[in-house]
Amino acid sequence: MTTHDGKPFNREMLESLVRRRCFYLPSFEPYGGVKGLYDYGAPLCGIQTNVVNEWRKHFVKREKMFELDCSVLTPYDVLKTSGHVDRFIDWMCKDPKTGELLRADHLVEDVLEARLNGDKEARGEKVETQEEPAKKKKKAKAMNVKLDDELKKEYEEILAKIDGYNGEELGLLITKHRIKNGDNEVLPPVEYNLMFSTTLGASGPAFLRPETAQAQFLNFASLLEQNQNEMPFASASVGKSYRNEISPRSGLLRVREFLMGEIEMYVDPEGGKKHPRFEEIKDVELAMLDRHTQTAGKTDVRKIAIGKAVADGIVDNETLGYFLVRIQQFMAKIGVDQSKLRFRQHMANEMAHYAADCWDAELLTSYGWIECVGCADRSAYDLTVHMKKTGAALLVRETRKQPLHIEEWQATLDRKKAGPKFKKDGKAIEAAVDALTQEMREKLSLDLEREGKITLEVPEISAGSVELEKELIKIEKATRIENTREYIPNVIEPSFGFGRILYSLLEHSFWTRPDDAARSILSFQPSIAPTKVLLVPLSKNTDFDPLVKRLDYKLSDLGIEAKVDASSVSIGKRYSRNDGMGTPLGITVDFQSIKDATFTLRDRDTTKQVRASEAEILQAVLNLVHERETWADVQARLPAFEGQEVD
Template sequence: MFQTSIGPSGGLAGYLRPETAQGQFLTFQKLLEFNQQAMPFASASIGKSFRNEISPRSGLMRVREFLMAEIEHFVDPEGGKSHPRFVEVKDVELALLSREVQLGGKTDVEKMSIGKAVSSGLVDNETLGYFLARIQLFLKRLGVDQSKLRFRQHMANEMAHYAADCWDAELLTSYGWVECVGCADRSAYDLTVHAKRTGVPLVVRETRNEPLRIEEWQIDLDKKKFGPRFKKDGKAVEAAVEALTQEQREIFAGELNKDGRIVIDVPGVGNGKVELEKDILEIVKRTRVENIREYTPNVIEPSFGIGRILYSLVEHIYWSRPGDEARGVLSFPPPVAPTKVLLVPLSTNPEFSKLVRRFSHKLRALGISNRIDDTSASIGKRYARNDELGTPLGVTADFQSLKDGSFTLRDRDTMKQVRASEEEIVAAIKSLSEGTEIWEDVAKRLPEFTEQQVD
């Protein structure tokens, strides 16, 4: 935890969380209840985290306070950590930098489908592989340059001691390869540690399809003789007896039958050795029937550094118009662009203003962010300055719009335009903003605007 001081005098120490995940582990039983005791299930959180960064630098790359988004996907370890929807992503191809390649002092990535990576054992299990593929698809949807994305496997000396496997999604920036998303199989470590510290069992209880019959060595203590014999040391001795493994119990059962007594180790009591006679303790082999299965789930955790992803994305999508470096463009995909549409009236005539504002109201009713630029600058300049802000679409209201209600729709990256009715243009903007279509799809079904344009 990152220690800080609280209050004007700074006399009270406080600690800032290094991740958001622990809150999900602490509330595991409540989350399981919300999911109607069904496994597997996942929870997610987003919030501020803090690290004691010695030398904050490089913009959003190294900071003491940052935004994290984390998913905790709880799985049954006996199920092989399979994922019911893995088949949906098994053909997604990833650029993988394995541990073995790194040990050889190289950084050559191997492009491989996630299905092959899991079946070959390179990626530990289906659920981990499922999230690696989903991370790639998510970053692609944001607009991340796929040629500047790789998944690097953690080396043995950098992986947490409890992790079964761990991969980082790294993005190439002007600062080099930067870890932006981590995806780890944290096994059952977190829930086990929290349960041990709090005394609250963080487990899943499931009714077995068929009762499980278990043969085991059980210990019976004669409490009437045991209590007076050991007095204040009774709890320590009893705990040591109950902690005996099945192998030890079997051995001691034989010794009891042969010698009538056993000697067990009990640290802190006498000389550390305690003798127990046959009249106090009995070890018997019995069959126990289990109708309920109880287990601690394992967890697969994708962890997203929002600031680093945002910074890397801006680097990846920034470019300049060919032949004119002063005309910068931010190519935010429509689904993630802060402002989706620029509305441009060709004239300051009140009729144009009324037309554009009506169009704006329609878009806002659909939840599509837009802005009107009715300044006196040329249309080309108005589009250019919004290209720099990443606005992907532009709608122009011209004199033809007053006559027949049609509008032109402009694509930021290609600068190509189509012309259609207001309803068709609104429908196209909606599908582009939701990511169900790309510009090429719209350009195929709506007529191209061929009039000479000033841009």
């Protein structure tokens, strides 16, 4: 992988930088740390807050969504009903010699990638890998395998489809390709539920939520009422979720506690799930990797307009397509490198059991392509199962514009006669009559007319069936007028993993000065940078203090985060170390400022400076932070300034 200026990306330099600047640290480090848990320092807290604020503006405010903040603790019955207790799993292998627990798909992926890379190295080809030392050691012996063209092709096809294998298939791959954990054989894959269990009170079983979605679904009736019972509409939630990962790795990319942002867009299943603003974005192109390409063992991405993708059936519906475009626009807004963004469709055997279609927004990092946003059509699954379990009316009732005339077979049991005759079996028989399908009612009507009686299957009674004569039941065709329509909405769900997005932003923003590879820069967008402006007095001369304080107060009043660096090192070094914090702008206070109240404004990426009055500088800062102007615009209208930045 390369940086935006074409240089090879150096993960070690980035990790050194974020460690020194306290972007994030292992949790409980004095006790040895805990895998998959990290603490965010002030810089990353600031970036996260700004990214979430941009997310709220881009989605919640722009799309008029209802935001919820729901409980993290979730009762057992809720997640049993949703399917998480039975299906929220990964496949785990155990190394019986060391006791190490390994995620099966990661083990297969790591070993096959190592063999392919080892084959490339043997042929003198350059291999770009940036593995952790422990992982390098574990994979070293896996690389000593000679590959012919057929085996290389097979490995590449397996890796292209790695997300779609179930436990049995992973076990077969491990056996067939003699995949080991270093020198050690591993046991066959077994299911591992990813949820953290706990209790509510003294005995009530519960979990820490693995997602924010279920609580949103359970609030559907209240949300619908809040929206004046009108469809479509959306809810949204930002909050922590928890997944007990088997073997966390890759820093912030696979953790056990993380911040999510989830949207549930409730749509009418009739009419193809169209979106009222789809016409606005239909010509936007996305880099797409569809399921058919992956099934063929390939990873070729093609650019396609979302309108064509929906029309051709590549993307299931307009609302799903609309959100894919909005996700791409959000990623561009916060500074994601668009050449390192693709949308990958889930393969048929990879999709959740309820999903009609699902796409992942993946970002390219030094760890490979990483899923950062999932966008799924969850159909009506969640509302349906919760309504069935609880009896809550998680549906839409609306008056039809025109009454609907429905011709149907009606079966009516004479309760006055059936009650005394069947006694305790009466309710079961009545329920069996009500449950008859239209097809069965038509068939039984012919039997009733021909034989004067019918035989009805009733598994709940001891006899298993019952005979009903003409005087007990009537089956006839009739017209029913329906003025009200009832339906369970379908749900389109974009689900964001903010931690993964933040880490990808760190990599996408990182580069070094062409003339000094030791000078690291993080080129954050001004809108998400933790500090927008560095205030730099030229020296420790106390005459600068009133001007610095005044600028600091005025920037604060404008809602712009500023930091003062009045340390004794050179002004160039002060700017340099704050370039590594991602601070986009710098204002220098010098002796000329004392004379005429003019100041210099410096751009982080170009290091170019302009000089103007206090009012003009503050206006330029405001425009840049709120993206009303670019640095090129500022340079074009304010006088250039040379000098002062001395290492």
